[in-house]
Amino acid sequence: MQRIPFLYTMLLLGFLLSSCKKGLEEINVNPNESEVINPEFLLSSTIINTAYAYQQDAYFDKPASAGRYITMVRNEGDDKFDWGPQSWDAEYARLSANREMMALAQKMNVPQYVAVGKIMEAFNFAYVTDLFGDIPYTDALLLKSERLVHPKYDPQQTVYPALLKTLKDANDQLISIGNKVDGNADVMYAGEPLNWRKFANSLRLRMLLRIAKNYPSAFTEMQEILNDKNKYPIFESNADNAEVKYLGTLxxxxxxxxxxxxxxxxxxxxxxxxxxxxxxxxxxxxxxxxxxxxxxxxxxxxxxxxxxxxxxxxxxxxxxxxxxxxxxxxxxxxxxSNSDPMVKATMMTYAEVCFILAECVQAGKVTVPGKTAESLYYAGIAANMKYYGVDQAATNNHYYDQPLVKYNGTLEQLIGQKWIAGFLKGTEAWFDNRRTGFPKFVLGPLSSTPVLPKRYIYPTGERDTNEDEYQKGVAAFGPDKQTTLMWYLK
Known part of the structure; x- marks a missing residue:
């Protein structure tokens, strides 16, 4: 049976509920329950579901194979890279729930939830466009409010700048908002606005580097962040990592x-x-x-x-x-283990930020006060060593003095160490490889392609339920193949 994508299922559900509303409205009111869901409950589920899903992809799904951390020895289809169409229902479901949280927060006049919701929205939309390329964006979450059934595809070159603005706006709003989100609902940062601002600005650095080849102001915007750490704080230690613990009970x-x-x-x-x-x-x-x-x-x-x-x-x-x-x-x-303290659902780390900045400084594109490309490179390695409790062992064993490790100023070495430090912590290894060509992975004899896939193929459901917009989108984007380059890779 063809599964109807979440976006369209929500519209059908809304139609049914509205048509049955008369008569049922009164008898289905429970006097003992609140009729309003508080935004903190929706925030908690948004953070958890986003982090868990992103981490699962990095360990259990195709990005784990494309990042070459994992080799499947059973059910090894993902490792052969003939992936076929991929669903985006789960990603849009999380985006829809988060948008509902922001709308509710707006009505209840708790803008701190809106600001944090913007950061989560930018993270999730960025992930979808990183996977697919051009995507439904401006029309994607309008089913409930405007009954928009067939969302158009927005070009990636307009999606990314919009997301960057969303993150910048979120940072600015969190500066001026006095109240915090509920610490119990915020399972990542316990309601601390400064941590959320660090995440927003660090995420901007990741995204700006990703699109720098075709976004002329990328390094200018990065330098703006780096020039004013009070206005634009970024990750400064492992304590700032955007990650969620596993409880390990279910x-x-x-x-x-x-x-x-x-x-x-x-x-x-x-x-x-x-x-x-x-x-x-x-x-x-x-x-x-x-x-x-x-x-x-x-x-x-x-x-x-x-x-x-x-x-x-x-x-x-x-x-x-x-x-x-x-x-x-x-x-x-x-x-x-269900919940080892060294194994968390991770969206971004301090080590990654160090390597991002090291790459940009090494290329002569930005400057970081008091830092060099070499010092940032070593800081990225050291942060990851410390995270896993082996920093002293690295020093004692003269890890940094080895010819393969000692800083040599090459992109290949830098990305290689970034890849190691990112072990099972996201899709960055795959995304860095398709952006830089490093690390130089060797694909096996049964691989369906001599190079790693460049993207996911659009969901089958788009051709079934959104055919016109799908065809318009593909006409502008290019062939719906996993080898087609998205905008920022061209």
Missing amino acids: SGNSWPGGPTANSFSEFDKRKPSKEIVDALLQRNDPRLPVWIAKVDALTGGTVDNHPYVGVPNAIPAPYDYNGGADHISRLAAIFK
């Missing part, structure tokens, strides 16, 4: 690989990639045993008898690689 609030969320066999389908294991080994990296488990058998491997063995991408019978399961590494135990 499948819905557990790490996607934990025993509560999924069976162990599901966890065991995902092995660390050869790329990430080899990169860690080559650098004698103290994060290796934190992320990767040793093989069960140290002898008898057909290819490699090292204690840590990753699996190459898209090879025949990957479960038999190196002699089978006993001779290939699993992910470490933290990734089969």
Whole structure:
């Protein structure tokens, strides 16, 4: 059965509810319950659902394969990169719930919820356009208010500047608003406006770098942020990370690989990639045993008898690689826990901000007061080491003095370290690879393509229920293929 996309289902539901309203309005009132949902409840669910879904993609879905952190040894279709059409229903469902929260907050005159909602809206819309390219944006969330059934596709080159303005406006509003969002409802920052402002401005840095090739004012806008840290604060330590803890009590609030969320066999389908294991080994990296488990058998491997063995991408019978399961590494135990403190649903980190700034300073595009590209590069590595509790080990083992690690001013080295630090923490590895060409991933013999996909193919439902707007969108965007370049990559 063809699933009707969320956007259109909401309209149908609204029609049914409005047609049945007369007569039912009075008898369906519960005198013991509030008729109004407070915005703090909707905010909490928006933050949790966004962070959990983004993290699940980075570990359990196609971005994990495209980032080359994971190799699937069972059900390995994602690793072959013939992905086909992808749904965006969940993303638009989160956007719709968040928009409802902002509308309610506006009515109740609690503007702090509107400002935080803008940040979440920008994050979610940016993710959708990063995945697909041109997307429904201006018309996308108007089903309830305007009964708009067939949203048009907006060009990415208009979507991104609008989102950047949304983030800037949110930061400015949070400066002037005296009240905080409810600390109990804000599961990420406990209601602290300064943290939300840091997230908004750090996210702007990520987005500006992403579009810099085709957005002439990108570095000017970045420099504006960097010139005034009081007006535009950004992440300054791991304590600022945009991430949500897992409670680990139910499948819905557990790490996607934990025993509560999924069976162990599901966890065991995902092995660390050869790329990430080899990169860690080559650098004698103290994060290796934190992320990767040793093989069960140290002898008898057909290819490699090292204690840590990753699996190459898209090879025949990957479960038999190196002699089978006993001779290939699993992910470490933290990734089969429901709620290990080092495993959170992460949207953005301080380490990423350091690498973003290091890249821009290294290219001579911006300056950061008191910082150099080299110092920012090392700060990004050190922040991630500290996050996983191995910063002292890195110092003791002279990690930073190794030829592969010692700063050499190349983009390849910088993005390589950013990739390592981003292990299972989002889609940035995939997005950086398609933007810079680094790291230089090698795709296996069974891969359907010699290069990583550049985008998701639009949902099948768009051709079924939004055909006219879909065709107009594709005519402007280009062929609906995963190799078509979106605006900021051209």
